[in-house]
Amino acid sequence: MASFKRSVITILVIGWLFSLGGILLAQGVKITFRYFPWPDYAVAADKSAKAFDAKYMPQTELVYAGFAGTTDEERAKLMTMFRAGASDFDIVLCDSPWVSEFAAAGWLIPIDQFLPNPASFKGEFYPFSNAIATYNGKQYGITKQIDQSLLYYRTDLLSKAGLQYPGTIEQLVDVAQRVTNPPETWGSLFQGAQYEGLACVWIEFLHNYGGTIFGESRENPTGGVVGHRICKIDSDAGIKATQLLYDLIYKYKVSPPGTTTYTETDVRKLFLSGGAAMMREWQDQGIPLSDPSQSNVVGTWNAGPIPAGPAGSHTCLGGWVWAINKYTKHSKEAWTALKFLTDPEQQRIFLLTDGTQPSRPKVYDDPEVQANAIWGHLGPIFKQVAATGIPRPLSPIWPQQSDVITRAIHMVFTGQMTAGEAMTFAQAQVKKIEDSYGTTH
Numbered sequence: 096m097a098s099f100k101r102s103v104i105t106i107l108v109i110g111w112l113f114s115l116g117g118i119l120l121a122q123g124v125k126i127t128f129r130y131f132p133w134p135d136y137a138v139a140a141d142k143s144a145k146a147f148d149a150k151y152m153p154q155t156e157l158v159y160a161g162f163a164g165t166t167d168e169e170r171a172k173l174m175t176m177f178r179a180g181a182s183d184f185d186i187v188l189c190d191s192p193w194v195s196e197f198a199a200a201g202w203l204i205p206i207d208q209f210l211p212n213p214a215s216f217k218g219e220f221y222p223f224s225n226a227i228a229t230y231n232g233k234q235y236g237i238t239k240q241i242d243q244s245l246l247y248y249r250t251d252l253l254s255k256a257g258l259q260y261p262g263t264i265e266q267l268v269d270v271a272q273r274v275t276n277p278p279e280t281w282g283s284l285f286q287g288a289q290y291e292g293l294a295c296v297w298i299e300f301l302h303n304y305g306g307t308i309f310g311e312s313r314e315n316p317t318g319g320v321v322g323h324r325i326c327k328i329d330s331d332a333g334i335k336a337t338q339l340l341y342d343l344i345y346k347y348k349v350s351p352p353g354t355t356t357y358t359e360t361d362v363r364k365l366f367l368s369g370g371a372a373m374m375r376e377w378q379d380q381g382i383p384l385s386d387p388s389q390s391n392v393v394g395t396w397n398a399g400p401i402p403a404g405p406a407g408s409h410t411c412l413g414g415w416v417w418a419i420n421k422y423t424k425h426s427k428e429a430w431t432a433l434k435f436l437t438d439p440e441q442q443r444i445f446l447l448t449d450g451t452q453p454s455r456p457k458v459y460d461d462p463e464v465q466a467n468a469i470w471g472h473l474g475p476i477f478k479q480v481a482a483t484g485i486p487r488p489l490s491p492i493w494p495q496q497s498d499v500i501t502r503a504i505h506m507v508f509t510g511q512m513t514a515g516e517a518m519t520f521a522q523a524q525v526k527k528i529e530d531s532y533g534t535t536h
Contacts, residue, residue, distance in 0.1 A: 123153045124425045126432045128186035128417065129169075131449075132161030133360075134389075135382055139448035143441050147432060155428045157435075165358050166190050167290045170494065177202040177422070185423040186433055189236065190291065191227040191413045191486065192493040195317075198230035199491040204419040205233040209430045221481075224454035226316050227489060228416045236418030237437040240451040243410040243480045244299065244401060245473075247366065247380060248373045251395040252280065260399045264303065264339065267373070267402040271349035274372040282349030284362045284374035287340065289505045292358055294487070294497045295411040296375060297336050297504060302411075302485050303404030306332025308496075308525075311488040313412065318488040322533030328500070329522035332406075337514040341507050355508045367391065375401065378477060379450035381469040398473060400480050412484025414454065446470060452477060492532050499524040 130140045140159040147157040162169045170193060176183050177200065189197060197203050210216050213234070217225045224238035246267070248260055252274050261267040271282025286292035301307070307327055309318030318324050327333075343350040353361070359376065366374040367383060369391040383389045384396050400408040417436060419429045435441065442453035443461050447470070453459070464470050487493060503521035506512040512520065 124155045124428045125158050126155060126185045126423075126425060126428050127158045127160050127183070128432065128436065129160055129162055129173075129184045129188040131188075132163050133449075135379075135449040136451075137161055139445045139451075142444055142448060143436055146441070146444075147435050150435075151431065155425075155431065157432050160184060162188070165288070165290045166292070173197075177420070180422050182420055182422045182424055185420055185425060185429040186417050186436070187420055188239070189416045189418050191242075191416065192489050192497070194228055194235055194416050194418065195230045195321075195489055196491040196494060197418070198233070198235045202421050203235040204421055204423075204426055204429075205235055206237070206419070206430065206433070207234055209434075210234075219457070220454050221456055223313055223316075223412065223486070224414060227414050227486070228418075230491075236416040237433060238414045238454040239417050239437055239442075240415050240445070241378075241454055241481065242413040242415065243378050243452065243477065243484055244295070244375055245378060245380075245398040245410075245476065245480065246373060246401055247376055247384070247396055247398045249274075249371075249392060249395055250397050252372045260397070261373075261402050262399070262408075264300070264402045264404050268343075268347055268349070271343070271373060272347055275349045277348075277351070279370070281351050281365070281371040282347075282373065283343060284350060284357070284366060284371045284376075285340070285343070285354065286357055286359055286362055286375070287344070287350070287354035287508070288356050288358050288361075289501045290358065291494075291497055291501075293340075293501045293504060295413070297340060297500065298411045298485075298487060299375075299401050299409060300336035300339055300404065301328070301332055302409040303401065303406055304332035304335045305404065305406035306330050306336065309488045312485060316486045316489040321490040321492065322529060322536050324488075324529055326522050326525045326529065328525065329518045333518040333522075334514045337504055337507055337517055340504065341514065344508070355505065378452050378473075381473055382448075382450045385469055398476060400476065400483075408480075408483060410480045410484040412481065412486045415451075492528055495528050496525045499528070 130136060144157045144159050173187055207213050228234050228236045228238050256273050258270050261270040275282035285296050309324040311318035344354050362374050362376060365371055367390045385393055387393050401410055417433055419426060423429050439455055439458055442455055442458045445451050446453055459474055500521050503517040507514055507517045
């Protein structure tokens with residue numbers, strides 16, 4: 096009898112353990128990744144998450160978390176998480192300047208340790224993609240996408256006025272003035288709120304006028320040794336770039352007065368509604384502009400490089416990097432998810448779904464991509480723009496320096512300073528931040 100009771104108990108215990116094991120296995124490990132919140136992006140993220148789950152569930156589940164607000168607000172949210180040593184998000188999405196900043200603070204996990212052949216792996220990406228994901232010789236993530244801006248324009252409005260795409264800054268002003276008819280139609284839109292988007296717009300015109308911040312280039316994204324660079328924005332080019340942004344709103348009156356509060360969301364919404372003839376925007380707008388459920392300008396738009404100045408046409412070349420949170424409790428699973436999210440197939444899905452440009456050049460060779468009505472048309476333009484783009488000066492202190500520059504530009508917008516005074520002020524403050532970093536590193 097005792098033997099029978101022991102057998103029953105053993106069976107019950109084994110059954111309970113199997114049941115518990117099943118529960119644990121069903122729950123598995125959840126890896127949460129951060130990505131943009133806009134509708135097409137959410138769809139793309141959901142597609143990738145489901146594809147991952149189909150391959151790795153129930154051991155590992157991939158969960159999408161869309162961030163809200165501007166890039167500056169997202170950076171602040173991530174910094175709050177990092178400083179608390181929290182793991183709310185296992186995989187974070189970093190704007191290109193953040194990689195150096197977060198890596199220097201020790202908040203990201205180097206991925207070289209996961210790569211059996213780092214050189215071979217990096218060879219699958221654009222060199223610039225690897226550069227923006229690297230800090231002090233170590234790679235801290237994988238670039239998800241290359242960012243480059245275009246000038247989108249209404250072919251119907253320009254054609255009606257007998258005008259063509261404006262290839263130069265002077266032509267931009269002229270065309271915008273000729274087609275502006277507020278409040279029904281504004282001539283040209285750009286991101287003018289006091290945040291990183293404004294810095295990108297300003298940098299493009301700075302470079303097109305022949306200027307630079309520290310001497311940054313595609314080959315030298317930092318512009319020199321951080322902490323010892325010489326700021327060069329108090330220049331003719333810096334003043335002209337600042338004055339142009341002011342004039343588009345207040346002198347030529349081709350950009351809405353509300354431009355000083357506009358982020359990407361505001362610019363896109365107004366152009367999609369048919370309320371503007373041109374807009375400076377990132378490379379992903381082909382899909383929403385061609386979608387009747389979102390766009391009132393389907394079939395009446397095109398795009399070209401940012402209008403050139405004396406030094407040519409230069410987009411503010413950038414990108415977004417997926418990196419692993421130092422405080423994740425599941426670094427191995429996070430790496431598996433990171434590698435999956437950035438493989439060629441997923442980059443193809445993201446391109447075709449939300450329009451983000453791949454960091455792997457071979458994705459453009461995919462037959463479906465080449466046959467696509469949008470990307471087959473815009474592909475050659477993107478290659479042209481990428482070849483001449485210049486990045487923001489990547490460094491751990493760029494966010495502080497960018498904040499100074501955008502504050503200075505806004506003081507011009509509000510009439511507190513002239514463009515020249517603003518650049519003198521900004522240069523002094525940027526130099527102070529640079530020198531302070533140099534004395535402690």
